[in-house]
Amino acid sequence: MAQTDPLPSATGIHRCSGIPASPGAAVGPVARMAPPPSLPEQRPTTGKPGDEADRARRALEQVAELLDRRAAGLEGDAAAVLGAQALMARDPDLARRVGERTEEGDPAAWAVHSACGAYQELLQAAGGYLAERAADLADIRDRAVALLMGLPMPGVPDPGVAHVLVADDLAPADTVQLDTERVLGIVTRYGGPTSHTVILARALGIPAVVGCEGVEGLADGVTVAVDGDAGTVEVDPDEELADRMRRRAERRRALLAESTGPGRTADGTPVALLLNVGEGDPRKAGAHDSEGVGLLRTEFLFLGQAEPPTVAEQTAAYTSLFEAFAGRVVTVRTLDAGSDKPLSFVETGQEDNPALGMRGFRTSRVHPGLLTEQLSAIAAASLETSARVRVMAPMVSTPDEAAEFAALARRAGLTEVGVMIEVPGAALLADRLLPRVDFVSIGTNDLAQYTMAADRTLGALPDLLDPWQPALLRLVETVGAVGERSGRSVGVCGEAAADPLLALVLVGLGSTSLSMSAPALSAVRHALALHTRDECRRLAELAVAASSAEQAREAVRAAAHPETSSR
Known part of the structure; x- marks a missing residue:
């Protein structure tokens, strides 16, 4: 089970433990994912319900088109995940739910937020494949709400240096676009061993730990050492550990580059x-x-x-x-x-x-x-x-x-x-x-x-x-x-x-x-x-x-x- 264990150190260094998601090691400063857009307490004056519904549906279609563009040129799991997510944004049942909310007086952004939330609950209750899509629907909701409110589109940070990305969870549309030269490792607070974050992180070859409680307290810029094999995150590692992890990552890259041909044991x-x-x-x-x-x-x-x-x-x-x-x-x-x-x-x-x-x-x-x-x-x-x-x-x-x-x-x-x-x-x-x-x-x-x-x-x-x-x-x-x-x-x-x-x-x-x-x-x-x-x-x-x-x-x-x- 994920946990946070204090290390015996006068400096307050600690280790976060989670689920090994994608193998490898990385050392770098933390860059946190920005929180999703939130609705203000004061609702704006709404127009005609039909007009609000049209605005909401256009925003959902824009999100679907964004996902289609990001899926273009991809292959395998990444293309399949984004393709399925685009279909969700265009789901007629979701559009129907949005229309029902606007008829009840909700502005477009509120209608999208409410309809997606209700749909998420149904997916989670259904279990299996449908429940897996609940997190994807949250990403669709956040992107559509951002468009409707004129806010920046949710996405990964760009601190300008190589970094370890830390987030509550990662949306597929963001994960597939990660720059593997900049993103050294991934650590998420939520997620299980078969989540989309795991599948896509492995597809990109980025070391990752998921289900890691305690990472919500990490601040931007703090140095961490990520062990994707052991499922641990060392916060503010000493220089000896950091050097050892960096050498391990370099050795891994060199060894994997030499590994070709049919699979066989020694x-x-x-x-x-x-x-x-x-x-x-x-x-x-x-x-x-x-x-x-x-x-x-x-x-x-x-x-x-x-x-x-x-x-x-x-x-x-x-x-x-x-x-x-x-x-x-x-x-x-x-x-x-x-x-x-x-x-x-x-x-x-x-x-x-x-x-x-x-x-x-x-x-x-x-x-x-x-x-x-x-x-x-x-x-x-x-x-x-x-x-x-x-x-x-x-x-x-x-x-x-x-x-x-x-x-x-x-x-x-x-x-x-x-x-x-x-x-x-x-x-x-x-x-x-x-x-x-x-x-x-x-x-x-x-x-x-x-x-x-x-x-x-x-x-x-x-x-x-x-x-x-x-x-x-x-x-x-x-x-x-x-x-x-x-x-x-x-x-x-x-x-x-x-x-x-x-x-x-x-x-x-x-x-x-x-x-x-x-x-x-x-x-x-x-x-x-x-x-x-x-x-x-x-x-x-x-x-x-x-x-x-x-x-x-x-x-x-x-x-x-x-x-x-x-x-």
Whole structure:
């Protein structure tokens, strides 16, 4: 759990502890994020409700256009996150709520603030994917309010020197634009191990610590040393510590620059290092030094559409991406949507808990045509290129579901078929599920949520969602052992795969491939090259035997080679 511990020092130096979010080290002065715009106590005189509603909607559209511009030219997670946020700003339901507020007499800025707040509460109550969007909606609200009130747009500070960015939280639109030459590290008060700040910080290769209580008291200009591997922030470090951290950061950059080629352990055991890919330029994704794609998110073709894309439209999109990875593996995840990722053309009925409802493969129970058309498009595109195309279904819970999906995919003409392990039930019956498919991929983000009964977006419970939780690792071990016995490949495509230290544990638990964002490839490749397969197994034993995530992480860190954590 995040905490602030005083160090024994007469100068009052202290250390803030949080969640290791993005590996690496940094030393520099603090630059704090400015607070969001606030509404004055005195409301202005309003015009006609229709005019106020139009002003509010124009501001929301301006925010959406800003997000579109920032997403242009990006790839992978960054493009997908901003694209989804732009769709939120244009959400007709949000516009409707704004209109209702102006009809009740609210000025435009107040209407946006109130409507977004009410919408946020609904998203947080829904849980799952929808709750993850609540923080993104706050950013949309703040930007629209700033436009309506003629205030400066919220954003990151620019102190004119290299610095450590400190904030309560970071909006995706700001995170993707961080200058990696200026921003040495990121520290946030809120956020969990699967938050957008974590995902995007790793994508940029910036050391980061999130969920770090106590940082709200740090003033601009105070020097801090950020340890993204250990999850600590040393305030006003002495010169010896500061020098050691700077040397560590320089050594890390040099070592990662030299790390290229296929992934393998020190004794030559191959571990495929793959990319998580979504919306963006497929040619940019294909240019990275990876062995292919371990997770192709296909939702970007469906979200925000009034009608599902046609088979021809899907085939063209998949063909373009497969061509960018000619000769390499591309693992396509079928549509991961449903009540928690609502699509206008997919009606699943009212659900009290969408995270446990009709999502992923389960949507084929009520809309089977969506899946069969998607499989047909993937199969058609696979015939057009030399990529080795694999397909897998999300949210598969039972061996029978795995068999059903495999039959559908093979009937469509696809020869390599797998499923995602995101539900504890699927992991516990891995010995009966794996024989029905050719491979499995473990989605650690959802598996952690369902294993620990903790909403992955709930900032108050980040320790339960830590991918180092021994209960989660034991489920990975169960699946990995079955994979080894049966000769089936077991991949990991959750955020856990991007942690170089945890990657060693995952390989020790039986993972044969790891899929991550592009900047994490070098660090994971380097960590694997320093350890044999047997050493990875011993590290895995230490992690699984621990009683908490913190103990697991520290036990492995102490036993691993120092360079594994870039020290």
